[in-house]
Amino acid sequence: MITDQQIFLATATVMVLLGISSMVYSRNLVKTVMSFQVVVFGANLALFSSGLTTSSNLISDSLVLFSIVVGASVEAVGLAIVVTVHRKYGTLNPMEIRRLRH
Amino acid sequence: MPSEFALLSSMILVATAAGGLFAKRMSVSLIFLFYSSVTLGIIFTLYGSVLVGLLHIITFAGAISVMLLTSMLMIGESNLDIGVRKLEGLVVGAVAALGAAASYIVFARLPSSGTQEALQPFSLLQFIWQFRPWDLLILIMIFASSMIAVANLFSREP
Numbered sequence: 001m002i003t004d005q006q007i008f009l010a011t012a013t014v015m016v017l018l019g020i021s022s023m024v025y026s027r028n029l030v031k032t033v034m035s036f037q038v039v040v041f042g043a044n045l046a047l048f049s050s051g052l053t054t055s056s057n058l059i060s061d062s063l064v065l066f067s068i069v070v071g072a073s074v075e076a077v078g079l080a081i082v083v084t085v086h087r088k089y090g091t092l093n094p095m096e097i098r099r100l101r102h
Numbered sequence: 103m104p105s106e107f108a109l110l111s112s113m114i115l116v117a118t119a120a121g122g123l124f125a126k127r128m129s130v131s132l133i134f135l136f137y138s139s140v141t142l143g144i145i146f147t148l149y150g151s152v153l154v155g156l157l158h159i160i161t162f163a164g165a166i167s168v169m170l171l172t173s174m175l176m177i178g179e180s181n182l183d184i185g186v187r188k189l190e191g192l193v194v195g196a197v198a199a200l201g202a203a204a205s206y207i208v209f210a211r212l213p214s215s216g217t218q219e220a221l222q223p224f225s226l227l228q229f230i231w232q233f234r235p236w237d238l239l240i241l242i243m244i245f246a247s248s249m250i251a252v253a254n255l256f257s258r259e260p
Contacts, residue, residue: 002105003105004105004108004149007105007108007109007112008108008112008145010112011112011115011116014116015115015116015119018116018119018120018123019119019123022123022124030128030170030173030174030177031123031128031131033170034122034123034131034132034135034170035123037135037162037166038119038122038123038135038138041115041119041138041139041142041162044142044158045115045142045145048145048146048149048151048154052149057150057151061151061153061154062237064146064151064154064158065153065154065157065241066237066240066241068154068157068158068161068162069161069241069244069245070241070244072161072162072165072166072245073244073245073247073248073249074248075166075169076166076169076248076249076252077248077251077252077255079169079170079173080251080252080255080256081255082173082177083173083176083177083255083256084255084256086176086177092177
């Protein structure tokens with residue numbers, strides 16, 4: 001019998017893998033930030049589902065709250081860096097930015 | 103909660119996330135990620151964590167989506183069809199339906215006004231103070247430092 005926790009853990013694994021693969025193959029920095037958001041979603045779902053077996057899931061709730069705030073902060077800084085990079089180099093392609101740096 | 107709901111919501115979550123990552127246009131990606139955030143928030147809410155679900159929707163479907171939209175407009179790479187009436191109607195209808203569903207779910211799970219829980223409005227956040235008070239301080243420090251970093255990055259001239 002498959003439980004809800006197993007379904008959510010499998011979903012979280014799929015989302016983290018999707019996000020990481022998209023982050024690796026992305027040629028646009030905004031898409032990279034979006035991929036990071038999907039990875040954070042997967043991590044949040046994994047943390048949340050880890051507390052589903054116990055009667056009180058307060059610890060997992062507080063860990064998810066921690067993860068939400070940290071993920072949002074990292075994403076805000078990442079977007080600001082993306083805008084600054086676009087102002088400086090005029091492109092969002094990481095390969096082209098690397099070429100323009102030298 | 104039946105397992106069919108977990109399976110269905112997980113499928114919606116993965117589909118919207120994959121749609122957001124593999125869509126060619128940024129505006130379509132943004133809309134998919136918005137729905138992904140709302141779906142995950144509804145999962146949290148339905149499985150008993152109302153506070154976490156609402157915070158997730160407010161943070162990711164609200165603040166982060168607006169930040170992504172602003173960044174895309176500043177960069178100038180978005181092809182938003184704001185003027186198209188059909189897309190406007192579709193987005194407004196979907197948002198209204200999702201908002202109504204989320205409001206119904208949240209208010210159906212909240213205790214009625216005559217119960218003991220309703221007399222203690224801070225009991226929702228009490229567990230953070232009981233279990234992880236240092237985490238809250240660290241969170242405030244992380245959030246404040248990230249906002250300072252964002253302000254610093256935007257204040258620099260190219």
